[in-house]
Each structure stands twice: as C-alpha cells, then as structure tokens.
Amino acid sequence: MKQFLKVIGRGVLSLFLFLGRIFLFLLEIIYITFTTPLKVRNFLRQIRFFGNKSLVVVVFTGAFSGMVLALQGYYALNKFGAEALLGPVVALSLIRELGPVLCALMVTGRAGSAITAEIGIMRITEQIDALTVMAVNPIRYIVVPNILAGFVTFPLLTAIFDLVGIYGGYFVSVYALGLSEGTYFSQMELYVDMEDIKVGLYKSLSFGVIVTWICTFMGYNAKYGARGVSKATTEAVVLSSVVILIWDYMLGALLL
Amino acid sequence: MIEIKDLHKSFGTQRVLKGVNLKIEEGQVTAVVGRSGGGKSVLLKHIVGLIKPDRGSIFIRGQDITKLSGKRLDEIRSQIGVVFQGGALFDSLTVYDNVAFPLVEKGKLKKEEIHKRVIKALSDVGLQGMEYKYPAELSGGMRKRVALARALISEPKIILFDEPTTGLDPILVRTIHKLIRQAHEQYGFTGLIISHEIPEIFEISDKVAMLHDGKIIEVGTPEEFQKSENPYVKNFIMGLEEQEDRL
Structure with a gap:
C-alpha cells in the first residue's frame, strides 16, 4: 500500500513539475515575443519549413478526407432522402472540425516532430549552450520564430486542406455518386456562413501555437543522446495529438 | 581575473x-x-x-x-569565448556563417569588416577555402578548428x-x-x-x-x-x- 501511494505521489508530483515547466516556458516565449525584435530571417525560414514539409501530406489527406466524407455522408443522407445536403455536410464537417484537426495532426507528425528532433539535437550537441554563451537568447533565436510560423502557417494549411477536401468531396459526389454539380455548391453557399469559417480559423490558429509550443518545449528539454531525442520526439507528437483533440472539444463547446 | x-x-x-x-x-x-x-x-x-x-x-x-x-x-x-567539447557548431550554417555568427548577432560591424575578420580567423586556424562547407562535411579536427575560429573572432578577453x-x-x-x-x-x-x-x-x-x-x-x-x-x-x-x- 505504501509503495502504491509512493508511486501515485511521484506520478502526480512529476505531472505538476512538467506542467509548471511547460507553462513557464510559454510565459517566457510570450515575454520575449513582445519585448524583443523578431528574428525575421528565422521566422521566414520556418514558414517555408512548415509549408515545404507539410503541403503534400495536407493536400493528400485533405483530398481523401473530403472524398470519404462525401461517400459516407451520401450513404447516411440517402436514407432520409436528403442527398442534396451532401455539399453542406462535407463543407461544414471540414471547415468546423476535420480540417483544423486533421491538418494539425498531419503537420504535427510531419513538421512538429522535425522541430523537436532538430532542437533536441541542438540541445545535446551543446548548440543551445553555444547560443547562450554568445549572449544570444535561444528562445528568441529558435523558439519564437517557430511559434509565430506555426501561428501563420496552420490557418493557411488548414484553408488548403478544406479547399482540397471540398473539391475531393465534389469529385466523388458528382462523378461517382451522380449528384448534380449545382446542388453540391449551391446548398453549400446556403448553409455555410462566416461564423463556421471563423470557428475553423480560431481552432487552426490555436493549434498552430499549441503544436509548436509543445514540440519546441520537448526538443528544448531533450536529454541524454540519441535516445533522449527520439523519446522527446515521440512524446512531442503524442502529447500534441492528445492536446489537439482535447482543445478541439473545449474550443468547439465554447464556440458552438 | x-x-x-x-x-x-x-x-x-x-x-x-x-x-x-x-x-x-x-x-x-x-x-x-x-x-x-x-x-x-x-x-x-x-x-x-x-x-x-x-x-x-x-x-x-x-x-x-x-x-x-x-x-x-x-x-x-x-x-568570454567558449570552445565546446564537440565544437557545438550550428549544423544548418556554413563554416563561414558559423564563424561570423557572434559578430553578426552583435550587429556592430559592417558586412565588409565581418568578412575580413572571418577570412582572417579561418586562415589563422588553417581553414582557408573551407568557408562554404557545412560542419557535417568536416573532419573532427577541422570542426574543432572552426570552433576555435568562432571563439576567437570577437577577440574575447577570456576563452x-x-x-x-x-x-x-x-x-x-x-x-x-x-x-x-x-x-x-x-x-x-x-x-x-x-x-x-x-x-x-x-x-x-x-x-x-x-x-x-x-x-x-x-x-x-x-x-x-x-x-x-x-x-x-x-x-x-x-x-x-x-x-x-x-x-
């Protein structure tokens, strides 16, 4: 019993320690973002990095998400004779929910993991120490450009995901399921309004910050050689994915 | 001291x-x-x-x-300049950019002056002609020399x-x-x-x-x-x- 309580206690303590450290890291990021000039070159490089790493996978997953939504949506709507609403179903599901979430998950797996690994290697090879002793703040130099690049690129990638998904759904609806072209888009125009787009935008903006925050934190605190970096990378991807889903629900409930 | x-x-x-x-x-x-x-x-x-x-x-x-x-x-x-055990060179930067880094970050010198100093520092450690190589392309000894050049470039009082x-x-x-x-x-x-x-x-x-x-x-x-x-x-x-x- 004593041993059991010890294990529980240790787990709770390390959880609070972790939460304390990751939120202090966020506070430092916020402080540095607003008090020091941005490293513009690093910021632009990271925007390119996110786009370059993630665009292909976002286009592919977006297309197939839209296609499968159309296929399954048609199956369900057909039972009620409401196939005409397939366009809005695909668009609303993508714009409000699946676009931001799936895009964030894909970017986490592709670019987020790469950020963690890169920063982790910088940590274990003393490159971060080298920056510090050269009086260059590593948070300003490495972390802030990543966070801001995430803030900018996630909504853009999500928009691409949504667009490609809607056209993927269109392709299946019109050419495979025989829905009329006009019905698909006209109903969409009728049912999708600006509020839905705003919900998707808020979600993708916050995912951009959450993913880059977690991934940079994990890399920044990587330990003990190659195994430490690999552990940090796995944990960054798992934690980001879990937080994305939790935050999606919380924000979804808030903005409903 | x-x-x-x-x-x-x-x-x-x-x-x-x-x-x-x-x-x-x-x-x-x-x-x-x-x-x-x-x-x-x-x-x-x-x-x-x-x-x-x-x-x-x-x-x-x-x-x-x-x-x-x-x-x-x-x-x-x-x-203070520090030469780290493994060199701690920035992988994503060339030898030139690594050596120039402390001066570029301080932002007090003009580009031409930085260029002159980098070329001199690299020649001091016998690495002229290696400016555009990346750390991964260098041998262990060369990396240590680049690290030394980087530590020397801002002429610190302590190394x-x-x-x-x-x-x-x-x-x-x-x-x-x-x-x-x-x-x-x-x-x-x-x-x-x-x-x-x-x-x-x-x-x-x-x-x-x-x-x-x-x-x-x-x-x-x-x-x-x-x-x-x-x-x-x-x-x-x-x-x-x-x-x-x-x-």
Missing part, C-alpha cells in the same frame, strides 16, 4: 563539486586536468553561467557572476576550452595545442583549458590544476605540478589506476 570560491554543485544525490577554489590569472593559460566524469565540464559551465551553483561564488573581473542574470550576465558573457582535443589523434592534438598557443600569443586572452591530455597539456599551460573528488587538490606551474607529491596527481600523470578502479 577569474576567482572561484568554495563552489558546490550536486545533481540529485550525486555531489559533483565539493568546494572548488581556483584563481585563474589574467593573461595566463590555466589547465584543469582530472579524471573523466570528475566535474571539469560542470566547472566550466559554471564560469559562463550555464549552471548555477548550490553554493559558492565565481568572480570575473570583480563581479560575482553567480548572482547575475539577464543583460548583466550577457555583458560578462560577451567577454574557455572544454576538452578541445578529445577524440583526435596525437598529431591533431599537437596541432590544436599549437593553434591555441599561437592564438594566445596573438590575442593575449586569459585561457582555461579542461583537458586530460597528459603530458601535452604541460606545453601550452602556464598553470595546471587538478580536480579530484570535487575539489582542486593541486595547482602549480607545469614543472611544479609534475613534481607534486600528491599520490592522486602522481597516479594521474603516470596513468596508474587507483584502488577503486582495479578490476
């Missing part, structure tokens, strides 16, 4: 530094030798404020850096070397030591070298100190050090194992 007083540091239950006292004279090269894992690199990291001690102080030009943080610590750091010759063959060890000696003659910095290259380290040091069991147990000129009666120092110089190391 640098005075370390009663420095203590533990990591968890492991006591690494147990009251280090050491004075590093201005303009001299002091070597700290000792067994691997004995806390030499930890000591060096305290001097640049990368690690905060549990107890004790480090005075650099009269200022206790263990009490400093933020901009005031950065001011002290800008007078700390963390095992600058680890993993190199004996010829390269001599080459790097020669470069350090030449750079010291040219720039006149105060140097601290963490090393276990015995006897080569005696050729480039003005003073040698031995860190053993978390304390400095011997300090002296290379001649005095080699004549030390301390059994740990004697064993270390002769490469003899101690009782606890015997299989």
Whole structure:
C-alpha cells in the first residue's frame, strides 16, 4: 500500500513539475515575443519549413478526407432522402472540425516532430549552450520564430486542406455518386456562413501555437543522446495529438 | 581575473563539486586536468553561467557572476569565448556563417569588416577555402578548428576550452595545442583549458590544476605540478589506476 501511494505521489508530483515547466516556458516565449525584435530571417525560414514539409501530406489527406466524407455522408443522407445536403455536410464537417484537426495532426507528425528532433539535437550537441554563451537568447533565436510560423502557417494549411477536401468531396459526389454539380455548391453557399469559417480559423490558429509550443518545449528539454531525442520526439507528437483533440472539444463547446 | 570560491554543485544525490577554489590569472593559460566524469565540464559551465551553483561564488573581473542574470550576465558573457567539447557548431550554417555568427548577432560591424575578420580567423586556424562547407562535411579536427575560429573572432578577453582535443589523434592534438598557443600569443586572452591530455597539456599551460573528488587538490606551474607529491596527481600523470578502479 505504501509503495502504491509512493508511486501515485511521484506520478502526480512529476505531472505538476512538467506542467509548471511547460507553462513557464510559454510565459517566457510570450515575454520575449513582445519585448524583443523578431528574428525575421528565422521566422521566414520556418514558414517555408512548415509549408515545404507539410503541403503534400495536407493536400493528400485533405483530398481523401473530403472524398470519404462525401461517400459516407451520401450513404447516411440517402436514407432520409436528403442527398442534396451532401455539399453542406462535407463543407461544414471540414471547415468546423476535420480540417483544423486533421491538418494539425498531419503537420504535427510531419513538421512538429522535425522541430523537436532538430532542437533536441541542438540541445545535446551543446548548440543551445553555444547560443547562450554568445549572449544570444535561444528562445528568441529558435523558439519564437517557430511559434509565430506555426501561428501563420496552420490557418493557411488548414484553408488548403478544406479547399482540397471540398473539391475531393465534389469529385466523388458528382462523378461517382451522380449528384448534380449545382446542388453540391449551391446548398453549400446556403448553409455555410462566416461564423463556421471563423470557428475553423480560431481552432487552426490555436493549434498552430499549441503544436509548436509543445514540440519546441520537448526538443528544448531533450536529454541524454540519441535516445533522449527520439523519446522527446515521440512524446512531442503524442502529447500534441492528445492536446489537439482535447482543445478541439473545449474550443468547439465554447464556440458552438 | 577569474576567482572561484568554495563552489558546490550536486545533481540529485550525486555531489559533483565539493568546494572548488581556483584563481585563474589574467593573461595566463590555466589547465584543469582530472579524471573523466570528475566535474571539469560542470566547472566550466559554471564560469559562463550555464549552471548555477548550490553554493559558492565565481568572480570575473570583480563581479560575482553567480548572482547575475539577464543583460548583466550577457555583458560578462560577451567577454568570454567558449570552445565546446564537440565544437557545438550550428549544423544548418556554413563554416563561414558559423564563424561570423557572434559578430553578426552583435550587429556592430559592417558586412565588409565581418568578412575580413572571418577570412582572417579561418586562415589563422588553417581553414582557408573551407568557408562554404557545412560542419557535417568536416573532419573532427577541422570542426574543432572552426570552433576555435568562432571563439576567437570577437577577440574575447577570456576563452574557455572544454576538452578541445578529445577524440583526435596525437598529431591533431599537437596541432590544436599549437593553434591555441599561437592564438594566445596573438590575442593575449586569459585561457582555461579542461583537458586530460597528459603530458601535452604541460606545453601550452602556464598553470595546471587538478580536480579530484570535487575539489582542486593541486595547482602549480607545469614543472611544479609534475613534481607534486600528491599520490592522486602522481597516479594521474603516470596513468596508474587507483584502488577503486582495479578490476
């Protein structure tokens, strides 16, 4: 019993320690973002990095998400004779929910993991120490450009995901399921309004910050050689994915 | 110039530094030798404020850096160059950009002046023509030389070397030591070298100190050090194992 309580206690303590450290890291990021000039070159490089790493996978997953939504949506709507609403179903599901979430998950797996690994290697090879002793703040130099690049690129990638998904759904609806072209888009125009787009935008903006925050934190605190970096990378991807889903629900409930 | 007083540091239950006292004279090269894992690199990291001690102080030009943080610590750091064990070169930057980095970040010099200095620093360490290579394309010895050039470029008053010759063959060890000696003659910095290259380290040091069991147990000129009666120092110089190391 004593041993059991010890294990529980240790787990709770390390959880609070972790939460304390990751939120202090966020506070430092916020402080540095607003008090020091941005490293513009690093910021632009990271925007390119996110786009370059993630665009292909976002286009592919977006297309197939839209296609499968159309296929399954048609199956369900057909039972009620409401196939005409397939366009809005695909668009609303993508714009409000699946676009931001799936895009964030894909970017986490592709670019987020790469950020963690890169920063982790910088940590274990003393490159971060080298920056510090050269009086260059590593948070300003490495972390802030990543966070801001995430803030900018996630909504853009999500928009691409949504667009490609809607056209993927269109392709299946019109050419495979025989829905009329006009019905698909006209109903969409009728049912999708600006509020839905705003919900998707808020979600993708916050995912951009959450993913880059977690991934940079994990890399920044990587330990003990190659195994430490690999552990940090796995944990960054798992934690980001879990937080994305939790935050999606919380924000979804808030903005409903 | 640098005075370390009663420095203590533990990591968890492991006591690494147990009251280090050491004075590093201005303009001299002091070597700290000792067994691997004995806390030499930890000591060096305290001097640049990368690690905060549990107890004790480090005075650099009269200022206790263990009490400093933020901009005031950065001011002290800008007078110090560090050559890290593995070089700590930025993988994503070329040799040129790595060496230019401290000057570019300070932003006080014009591009042409930075270019001149980088070319000179690289030629000082015998790496002219390597400007546009990436660290991954260089050998271990070359990487150490780039790290040395990067440390020298801003002409710091103090340079700390963390095992600058680890993993190199004996010829390269001599080459790097020669470069350090030449750079010291040219720039006149105060140097601290963490090393276990015995006897080569005696050729480039003005003073040698031995860190053993978390304390400095011997300090002296290379001649005095080699004549030390301390059994740990004697064993270390002769490469003899101690009782606890015997299989």
